[in-house]
Amino acid sequence: MKIILISLWLVGFGSCTNVPRTPPVLIWGISLPDARSIFQVIKSNHFTSLLRSLLKEHMLIVYFEPALTSKDLSCMECFTYLRGVQPRTYYSQVQDPILSVELLFAEREEEMIWNRKRTMLTLTCRTNSIHVYNFRDSNLTTHDDFMEAVASNLENCPVIHLYTAHAEQTKALQRRLQRENDIMKLGKPTTTTTTTTTTSKKPKMGDSDVREHVPRNRSAEDPPIVVLRHPKGILSLDKIVFAEEIPKGLNVYYKRIHIYPSGKSSLSLQLRDKANILKGVNFIIDTSLGPLKIKLAPVVGCWRIPKLIFQNTTFIPRDLLFYGKRFSFCCHAVTAYSSQGARLTLYSLSMDVVLVDTISAMDPDYMPRACWHCEEYLTPGITQAIFTVSILLSLLGLGLTMFLEMGRNMRMPNINDPEPHLKVASER
Structure with a gap:
């Protein structure tokens, strides 16, 4: 049994990757x-x-x-x-x-x-x-x-x-040093300029704006992250890559296209129920190749990303993407696949939904809530693998335990049992 406990402990310890801040x-x-x-x-x-x-x-x-x-x-x-x-x-x-x-x-x-x-x-x-x-x-x-x-x-x-x-500041310093090293490798300048668009009137429901956004011309000097704002939500991303599958005989090739937000009014929100935002939200990004819809569905107090819709094609993520409603969603890369084999990838994606009517994400002082990192949570494939490995290790431990206990008398002698008969060789 000790082997079984040690095996299960090792499996559990291997899945714990959160370091306290x-x-x-x-x-x-x-x-x-x-x-x-x-x-x-x-x-x-x-x-x-x-x-x-x-x-x-x-x-x-x-x-x-x-x-x-x-x-x-x-x-x-x-x-x-x-x-x-x-x-x-x-x-x-x-x-x-x-x-x-x-x-x-x-x-x-x-x-x-x-x-x-x-x-x-x-x-x-x-x-x-x-x-x-x-x-x-x-x-x-x-x-x-x-x-x-x-x-x-x-x-x-x-x-x-x-x-x-x-x-924890150590992680912030490591990220800062990594960014500086990346800038030095790419030869980018250390300062970038951003343009913001402002209006004199208060934004209405359904209006959107782009903050900290510079039109992308595929130049290495452009800022890497695009921030899109709406009164009820904020979204930021690095780039969108659409890969179209092109089969040629037995080989399969992919034609990759970089997609960028179209400009000033690139983000809008579509509510499933206009009276209650908690019943479902759709982020709609107006891109150079048409609208991209990111669907958020409510599931047991969380937001789930079941699918993306682009060019009238539904893309479904293979991983279970979800996050709590008290958090914002942060992911290094979100990839969804269509039934025709095409794939759509959103890099450095962050989303935050504003659930209170008195708060507007258009406010420059608005701070998104703490991140729910998709990389720090188990996917269904990893969960199944851990479950399978734990069962195999348990069976292996049980087998080793039974093998090591073979030949040992585990019963205690009873005081009422007769003395065992011993055959003594007769003397000649």
């Missing part, structure tokens, strides 16, 4: 117990319960800085205000603080809204409320001045402030 967190406005050491990791569930208990009698303000590190907090000249506030508590490693904040919003059945600068400076004191703000730059001195201005406006209020990052 542990950015630093600075808390002031209340006295909290310090961590036992700088190496202690505060678990996400413990941090959530801590914030939940504090919210009963306090107001919570959370500041997120995408590139904050423990080294940044040791800057003597950057944080004049933070170094003078008392009481304050510093945790060097907290597992997914942004997930804890999102969970608190979900428990209260509220939408997590990223506040604007003007809203933060005019907050009113209200206990048992949460406010979040995202810094868009890495100017630590400006952050310190802004947090001081917000705190001075709530001077006589029982408020708790948190200053942290979205995720």
Whole structure:
């Protein structure tokens, strides 16, 4: 049985690939117990319960800085205000603080809204409320001045402030270095220009706009990601590749065509029920070769991507693509196949659906929700393979156990049984 348990443990351990993200967190406005050491990791569930208990009698303000590190907090000249506030508590490693904040919003059945600068400076004191703000730059001195201005406006209020990052900075640095290396290899300039289109009137339902989008001319100097906006959703992607199957005898060839959004009004949304967005959404991208429809169907509290429609042809993904409605969808590459053998691939695809009427994705301060990465979840093929391997390993372990136990008497002798008869050779 030990072999069976070890085999199942190895299978389970091999499928665990999530590495905890542990950015630093600075808390002031209340006295909290310090961590036992700088190496202690505060678990996400413990941090959530801590914030939940504090919210009963306090107001919570959370500041997120995408590139904050423990080294940044040791800057003597950057944080004049933070170094003078008392009481304050510093945790060097907290597992997914942004997930804890999102969970608190979900428990209260509220939408997590990223506040604007003007809203933060005019907050009113209200206990048992949460406010979040995202810094868009890495100017630590400006952050310190802004947090001081917000705190001075709530001077006589029982408020708790948190200053942290979205995720672990090591991963951000690795991604940044990788981008710089890719730019150096391709010979691209380090700065790019973007154009934004604005209108004086408020966008209506059904209107769309393109933000941070430069018309693509297949030049290596163009920005790699195209961001498309709509009042009820936002979508970004790198490129779309349409591969048409061309059979020639026994061989099969593919004719690949790069597709790009057509221009200013490239994104629209189609609702299955106009009164309730939760019943189904279709993202429609107006491309150079016609509209591309991405269907989102609601399934048990999640969005599922069952099919894509392009040039009156239905493309179905082979993997089960889904994500929670409290998240945005992020995937390195989504590939769907038609019954004729053609395939459609969307690279660096990100989608976010706005479910609250008071929020518009056209707002430049709108922050998409946390990513649900398709690469980090098991596909049906991998799940079946793991299940099959676990059964085979269990049978192998059972067989080895039975083989090793052969010849051993596992029964205990009974005291009432007669003594065994021993035949003694007669003496001559």
